[in-house]
Amino acid sequence: MTSIVSQALWIYFYITLIGLIAIAVYGIVVRPNLLKKIIALSILGDTANTFIIFLGFRRGGAAVPIIPTIKPTLEELLWFKETAVDPLPQCLVITAIVINMSVTAFLIALAIQLYRLYGTLDVRKAVRLRG
């Protein structure tokens, strides 16, 4: 019974991720407000990050990938091998978060400049104002 529940939860997780990507792409492409576009872009970045964190997870008995002692014994190493999650995805995510932050900051700066010049954040209206 629990396996069916956990299966259903995994499927739910996948559907959520795909749905979030769809929402984000819709927001970036269709919504005219620049701020909404930026929010959608953040959603997309975070979805990708969640997805790769999920890849590093191991089902059943996951632990932090840290060996607590300086000179580990064989048992500790074996325990580490059995339980540690993959640390690489977390490194990738940290890099990606920093990059997303800088891109978002840049886009917000552009949005401020757009508002100063045109008095609107609506991308469609800003195009019409071009002289």
Place this chain on the structure above:
Amino acid sequence: MEIYPPLPPIMIHSLALAPVTAIVSAFAMPLIGLTIKNRKVWDAFALTISTIVFILTGIGYATVRYLGKPFVYLLGGWPPPVGIVYEVDEFAALLGLVSAFIIWLVVIYGVKYFDSNEDGMEWYYTMLLGLEAGVLGCIYTGDVFNVFVLFEVLSITSYGLVAFWNRRGECIEAAIKYSLIGALATTIYFLAVTFIYASLGTLNMADIAAKIRGLFFPVTGEPYGSIALGVGLFLALSIWAFTVEAGVAPNHFRVLDAYQVSPSTVAALLSAVAANVGFYLLARYLITLLSGARAVETIVNAGLLIVLIMGLVSIIVGSFLMIVQSDVNRILAYSSVLNYGYVCLAIGLATPLGIIAALFHMINHAVAKTLIFLTAGVYVKASGTRRLDGMEGVGRYAPITSALMVIAALALAGVPPFNGFVSKLILYEALLEVNLAPLVIIIVLSSALSLLGYLKIIYHAYTKPPMKDYGKVEPPKAMLWPMIILAALCIILGVASPWIYDMFIEPAAHTIFETDKFIEVAYEFAEKLLIGVRI
């Protein structure tokens, strides 16, 4: 240090030093701008750094040529697949050299192109050097995640360059369009990387190539789940990301606005240097990494077909829309889309001759397109408008610039004896070799149409009587010399093409097919991890 071949240290470290020098100087530039408020110092700094990087890439190219096999540089001393490595073969080294050369010339041109009271020049140089680091890093790296990071460096600096004239509404609009779609593309590429990591458990390019072919590679485990599914998703998403980045139709809309409104130096850099990175990565992934592997054969063939079709669409869109434009930079932007189409078509063929055509055309297009953007920049600056009907006769006031523009236009249109003709000729041969003769007709027609587009610029700017007295149009020597060097290259690459072909293009293009060597060189390092040798 005995892990590297017995070479002078500068030859070993030059390839890694080139992007590192560029990025460190990019971060040093704002500090210099804060402490020394003198434009001349900034110019001198950027010029020095771009010269140094150009020399380093030249030394790097010599190293790779001398070794005759891909050169692996370990960053932090960690061998592949554990650490990030630079794996540079001749294709990458040649492309890096050409990119650094073009950037160097554009920096020289830019010193006088921007007025002495131009605001924010320190930021211009910051982003320009950052772009150089991104381009070289993307080309040299041997790690798919490192490609993502440097792709972002390249992208965010190019967004900043497009928004350089931040008090002009049109520049901000173009930058918003350019950066939103660009950020979408890079995030999609990040997703692609997660798929390849999920299915193969590695991010190293040589390791990926080995795993897909079912070969053993140390440390990283066996592939997980279906290789075809993971690689298919990876390929689909990364082809999309790279073609968006380069600006191949149907994803070309964002580059048109960006090339149209940004300063001519920036348009030249984006069109000639940044776009080549996308094509390089397409060729590297589709051919070196994936083609020839039994497990993913159909997927790779589908990917190549998609690239080929996108190239065709690009050629058709670019050539037809180019001739109806009335803005000089927009004509050149469509011409870029057209030429990206040729390169994509050549990559999509995936034959040795096709890759030779792609590489040669990438170089020829980089040289000629930079030249024509820079000459058009002189006209735009003198007449104060980009519209063709606002710059009538301006060319008569600048005979040297006009002559250079004619050379660039003929080279881009593919008129012998200039360089564009040679690469198009090789492309015809490559198409005939695989029995795609109808496509040759499309290419010839598109070249003829594009010649009309270039002639339109020359007709308006030179043949028509001057509308007014433009004053002194001919640029100072510092702007003329880079253009003269580029024009000379247009002629040399065309006239001496048999020699260039044998000496540089053919051996470089050949390395993209040498997957075995690519894997083997990295494997030699990875083996040391197995036997526990401390490097």
